[in-house]
Amino acid sequence: MPGNDRKNLEGRGRDPAFPRGQEDEFPEAPQASEGGRTGFSRRSFLKAAGFATAGALMGCKPAPLKKAIPYLIPAEEVTPGRAYWYASMCGACPAGCGILIKNRDGRPIKLEGNPAHPLSGGGLCAVGQAAVLELYDSQRLKTPVSDGKESSWPAVDETIRRRLKKIRASRGKVRFLTGTIISPTARRMISSFTASFADGRQVVYDALSASAILDAHEASHGARVLPRYLFGRADCIVSFDADFLGTWISPVEYTAGYTAKRALPALSHHTQIESRLSLTGSNADKRIRVAPSDIGLVLAHLARGLAEGAGSRLSFRTLPPLPIDAGDLNEMIERLLSNRGKSLVVSGLNDIDAQRLVNLVNHILGNYGRTLDVERPSHQKQGDDGDLYALLDDMESGKVAALFLHGVNPVYDLPDGARFAAAMNKVELVVGFAERPDETASLAHHICPEHHFLESWSDAEPVAGILTITQPAIRPLGGTRSLMESISVWMGTPKADYDLLREAWRSSVFTRQTLERSHQAFWDKTVHDGYAMVGAAPVGTRPFSAGDMKGAPGPRPAGLTLVLYPKISLLDGRHAHNPWLQELPDPISKITWDNYVNVSTATAGRFGISEGDVLRIAAGSTAVELPAHVQPGQHDAIASIALGYGRKGTDRFANVGPQWLEGRPTVPEGGLVGKNAAPFRGFDGRSIRDWKPGVTLTRTGRRYDLASA
Numbered sequence: 283m284p285g286n287d288r289k290n291l292e293g294r295g296r297d298p299a300f301p302r303g304q305e306d307e308f309p310e311a312p313q314a315s316e317g318g319r320t321g322f323s324r325r326s327f328l329k330a331a332g333f334a335t336a337g338a339l340m341g342c343k344p345a346p347l348k349k350a351i352p353y354l355i356p357a358e359e360v361t362p363g364r365a366y367w368y369a370s371m372c373g374a375c376p377a378g379c380g381i382l383i384k385n386r387d388g389r390p391i392k393l394e395g396n397p398a399h400p401l402s403g404g405g406l407c408a409v410g411q412a413a414v415l416e417l418y419d420s421q422r423l424k425t426p427v428s429d430g431k432e433s434s435w436p437a438v439d440e441t442i443r444r445r446l447k448k449i450r451a452s453r454g455k456v457r458f459l460t461g462t463i464i465s466p467t468a469r470r471m472i473s474s475f476t477a478s479f480a481d482g483r484q485v486v487y488d489a490l491s492a493s494a495i496l497d498a499h500e501a502s503h504g505a506r507v508l509p510r511y512l513f514g515r516a517d518c519i520v521s522f523d524a525d526f527l528g529t530w531i532s533p534v535e536y537t538a539g540y541t542a543k544r545a546l547p548a549l550s551h552h553t554q555i556e557s558r559l560s561l562t563g564s565n566a567d568k569r570i571r572v573a574p575s576d577i578g579l580v581l582a583h584l585a586r587g588l589a590e591g592a593g594s595r596l597s598f599r600t601l602p603p604l605p606i607d608a609g610d611l612n613e614m615i616e617r618l619l620s621n622r623g624k625s626l627v628v629s630g631l632n633d634i635d636a637q638r639l640v641n642l643v644n645h646i647l648g649n650y651g652r653t654l655d656v657e658r659p660s661h662q663k664q665g666d667d668g669d670l671y672a673l674l675d676d677m678e679s680g681k682v683a684a685l686f687l688h689g690v691n692p693v694y695d696l697p698d699g700a701r702f703a704a705a706m707n708k709v710e711l712v713v714g715f716a717e718r719p720d721e722t723a724s725l726a727h728h729i730c731p732e733h734h735f736l737e738s739w740s741d742a743e744p745v746a747g748i749l750t751i752t753q754p755a756i757r758p759l760g761g762t763r764s765l766m767e768s769i770s771v772w773m774g775t776p777k778a779d780y781d782l783l784r785e786a787w788r789s790s791v792f793t794r795q796t797l798e799r800s801h802q803a804f805w806d807k808t809v810h811d812g813y814a815m816v817g818a819a820p821v822g823t824r825p826f827s828a829g830d831m832k833g834a835p836g837p838r839p840a841g842l843t844l845v846l847y848p849k850i851s852l853l854d855g856r857h858a859h860n861p862w863l864q865e866l867p868d869p870i871s872k873i874t875w876d877n878y879v880n881v882s883t884a885t886a887g888r889f890g891i892s893e894g895d896v897l898r899i900a901a902g903s904t905a906v907e908l909p910a911h912v913q914p915g916q917h918d919a920i921a922s923i924a925l926g927y928g929r930k931g932t933d934r935f936a937n938v939g940p941q942w943l944e945g946r947p948t949v950p951e952g953g954l955v956g957k958n959a960a961p962f963r964g965f966d967g968r969s970i971r972d973w974k975p976g977v978t979l980t981r982t983g984r985r986y987d988l989a990s991a
Contacts, residue, residue, distance in 0.1 A: 364386070365385065365391070366385050366386075367383065367384055367385070368383045369381075370383050371735070371742050372413065373734075373740075374407075374413040374857070375409060375853060376463075376663065376744070378532075379399070379405065380395065380396035380399025380402050380750055380812050381395060381406060381410065382395070382812075383755045389756055390414055390755040393411055393413060398813075399750070399812060400813065401532075401745060402538065405537060405538055407533060407534050407850070408851060408863065408866055409857055412860050412862040413735075413736075414736065415861075415862055416734065416860055417734045417737070418759070419717075419718075419859060421859065421931065421934065422731070422762075423716065423719065423729060424731065424760030424762070426438040426728065426761075427728065428441065428728050430724075439771050442728060442772055443772055445684070446711070446772065449684050449711065450478070450480070453480035454479070454684065455676065456479040456483075456684045457485055457673055458476055458482070458483070458484045459487070459673065459688070460486055460689050460690060461488055461489070461665070462663055462664045463689070464742040464743055465741050466741060466743050466791075467740070467741050467782065467783055467786040467787075467790075468765055469484075471782070472484050472769065475773060485666070486669070487666065487670040488665035489854035490853065490925075491667055491970050492663035493665050493666055494631070494637045494667075494968070494969045495637050495663070496663070496664070497637070497668075497968065498641055499656065499823075501827075503656055505656070505821050507823065508661070508663050509656050510745050511626060512654060513526070514538070514542050515624065515626075515653045516539075517543070517548070517621045518551050518552075518618055518621040519628075520626075521553070521555065521566075521627075521628050521630075522555045522556070522580070522581060522630070523556045523574065523630045525630060525847070526562055526628065527540065527560075527565060528560055529849070530630050531660065531662055531663055540552075551568075552567050552568075553567065553569075553617075555569075555570045556569070557571065557573055557574050557843075557845050557916070557920050558847060558880060558915075558917070558920065559913060559916055560847075561850065563915070564869075564915075570607075570610055571916070572605060573843060575843060577631055578633065579601065579602060579605055581636055582598060584615065584627075584639075586598065586601065587612070588618060591616075592619070618647055619647075624653065625647050626649060626654060627640055627643045627644055627649070632970060632972060634969060638832075642828055642831065645826045645828075656821065657821055659821060661744055661746065667968065674701065677706070678701075678704075679708075682709050685713070686712075687714040687715065687722060689715070691856075693706075694960065695925070696963070697960060697961060697964050698961075702722075703722075712726040712727050713728045713730060714726035714729045715765055716731065716732065717731065717734065717762075718931065730763065730768055731761070731763070732764065733758055733762045733764050734762075735752055736754065737754050737755075737757070739753060740764070740783065741787070747815060747817060748815060749813060749814045749815075751813070766779045766783075767782070784805070795815070795816045841975070841976050842885075842919060843920045843921075843976075844920070845922040845923075845973045846925050846959050846963060846972040847922060847924055848925050849868060849925070849926055850868070851864070852864075852926030852927070853926060854926055856926075858931075859931060861935065864935070870913070872990045873988050873990045874989050874991050875989050877957055878924075879897055879923050880916055880923070881910055882913065883912055883913075885916075889979055891910050893910065894985045895910045896910075896985060896986050898978075899921065899962075899977055900980070901978070904961045904962055906959065909985075909988055923962070925972075927957055928954050928955070928956050928957045929955070930954075933954055962974045962977075
């Protein structure tokens with residue numbers, strides 16, 4: 283942990299836990315090439331241009347007025363031109379990693395992981411690193427919007443309060459649709475707000491869903507929880523299509539535990555079973571290619587083999603033939619049985635039957651309470667896919683009077699986003715919280731622009747008992763307002779987010795710890811450190827019960843299956859407006875900016891596909907055209923496309939160069955960056971599936987040169 287006063291890190295000497303060279307804004311100068319010309323690569327140009335643009339934007343806003351209390355540094359001690367570090371939390375995704383913000387003259391310029399944070403341990407992903415650029419995005423909303431026109435907070439608040447009064451009097455149904463919110467204070471405020479109506483409730487869904495894991499634990503443990511996966515305790519890891527080093531749930535946390543166990547002398551063993559080549563699969567000791575439709579079958583064979591090895595029997599004794607080599611399965615069984623209580627089996631498949639088999643396997647191995655924890659669970663994914671579609675049915679029936687949207691973009695990322703857009707027209711009042719007018723918020727009656735996480739006070743409990751504080755590093759750059767402030771205004775008790783947070787911590791958090799006697803001392807220490815360890819609330823789980831479990835999956839689909847996956851840079855598309863992340867090469871394909879369809883070497887040969895051939899990918903009435911990338915290591919029965927592309931507003935990058943280096947613009951005029959593949963997703967009545975069977979690939983005769991690093 284840095285010293286008591288982080289503002290002196292650069293003056294007193296850097297703590298060894300911090301990376302070297304952070305003080306250099308431009309660590310490498312352009313190298314002169316032959317003939318005297320400067321060898322400026324496309325990447326170097328955009329990096330320099332990005333820093334220059336951000337610097338110019340930063341200079342356009344005055345420094346914050348109130349810093350003494352939030353940062354525990356008297357204003358007179360701040361030296362102009364010197365950078366200081368402040369502890370906070372990254373809000374780029376729901377993982378809740380602890381960060382340190384490098385702040386110069388009251389403006390954040392760099393984010394790094396907080397080495398002392400018990401969850402992320404000093405790590406910070408690429409998305410978190412790039413989040414500082416989004417703070418200075420010129421296309422962020424600066425004022426509220428009503429019916430597509432700029433408005434003001436007094437006007438919007440008056441209209442919303444008036445309409446809510448009518449809805450309350452008529453006992454109308456109010457729904458607050460959000461992504462996973464890991465802030466306990468924000469969750470309590472939403473709960474209080476919805477409870478003020480006769481029929482009010484929060485509905486949670488995640489675009490990158492883990493709903494099946496929670497549903498499976500409700501069936502097996504009696505509580506809808508997401509376990510905390512403790513990779514740092516596992517000597518043997520078997521992962522079924524879970525890219526836990528890349529994009530699955532909490533990759534920074536998992537990477538820290540994984541790498542600690544991979545170091546000498548521990549040397550854990552990792553087997554990856556997956557359909558496409560992922561970052562996690564590329565790091566595995568053994569990797570086995572399996573089509574997504576066969577993963578449940580492999581799990582069933584694994585569960586049966588483990589049960590027999592442990593001297594018990596399962597209800598499903600007869601299974602279809604094993605889709606992988608029997609020797610590979612027997613090796614897995616032997617290794618897992620020799621590491622009972624020290625192994626971990628995970629799956630990224632959003633399928634409740636597959637996840638119940640995963641729970642059974644971990645139970646047989648005695649892993650619960652050792653390498654995965656349901657008593658102090660993760661809060662990082664809380665979505666309920668079934669609840670979302672029940673809301674959609676109510677909206678279509680005209681039963682929802684008011685809909686509030688926060689941290690979600692269902693019109694873009696649902697498989698039937700057009701259906702959701704049409705259903706919004708049947709809701710009397712739709713209010714969207716957003717930083718920019720995205721595909722869903724732009725259809726709302728009112729858009730309430732939100733602070734960037736570097737502009738606001740908030741808190742988070744990503745894992746039960748680990749609380750993190752988010753503190754502002756700059757005054758809001760526009761006329762934005764936090765979710766908590768807006769709710770307090772509409773409830774008739776307007777307060778600043780700082781005051782709301784202090785009140786909540788005094789009444790609900792301080793009592794969960796025993797180290798500090800006074801609330802002020804506890805608060806000051808938490809703000810300085812960036813986190814606090816407190817007691818976890820009881821979950822209410824029961825002993826494992828297998829129940830009526832489905833062993834054999836349905837018949838294997840014919841033809842090609844399309845697999846949809848999140849990219850490390852764009853995730854579900856929420857960061858598609860960040861040019862740094864668009865420019866970030868994919869760690870496997872090394873392709874940048876472009877979206878594409880991956881096919882295996884054998885599949886490319888079978889269909890006569892070459893790198894860069896533009897293909898028409900179709901399933902029923904859904905079709906897109908994308909260039910092909912031939913990816914060794916992918917299963918021959920699948921094609922794969924990244925999610926997160928084709929976002930509204932990415933036409934801003936049209937004709938962005940440097941054309942004088944590339945010879946063509948990054949994005950053609952009038953076009954978007956990539957194509958949206960979400961319409962290929964499906965809902966099976968319980969969960970959203972990220973794979974689509976029965977797709978066809980057709981060559982269009984055109985070619986497209988993919989940009990690669």
